[in-house]
Amino acid sequence: MSRRLKLILAAGIGLAAVLGTTTAYAMMQDASAELRASGQVGEQADGYLGLVGSAPAAIRAQVDAVNIKRRAYYTDLAAKRAAKIEEVAATTACELFRTKVAPGQYYRLPDGVWRQRDGNTPIPLPSYCG
């Protein structure tokens, strides 16, 4: 009896762990999209997420976490393609401006000004974006 109880308990704990990991993974899956959608975070021409205003600490922490991962990917690709990290990052920004910033979401060009994407109008890209 007590052995059976232990088995049931173990199964329960296992299930909870799996569910927890799945939820955490699902949240990680669209962390940057959710941050952009919050209106407190936008895409910058330097290839990183930025805070549009004074955001709560929880948002800041998420932005930092995403940016650290981005930096790692940029560094990796830059080494692979014999390019500068800034060049990979800027190229990524061009692509994110094109495909990931939804209408009403914020973006920041090299002039440093935060702007909101106006409806379905494409974001005016810096000339180097090609």
Place this chain on the structure above:
Amino acid sequence: MKPAMLTRLRASATQGAMRRANFLLAAPLILSSAGCVQLSAPEKPIEINLNINIRQEVVVRLQQDVRDLIKENPGVF
């Protein structure tokens, strides 16, 4: 007697409604003053560092790799 009681009841009902109305009038004031507190300026200006010179040919060369990178890491980009 009856009309007088009704009038009294009505009067008290109106007072109750006014009290409620007063509260409703005050609510936006309280809320707006709470909003004002949050509208303070950010603590420090956020820096954007793009004063390096990006050449278009480099961007074109990296474009496909970057597209793959974005597609493979949906949570980060």
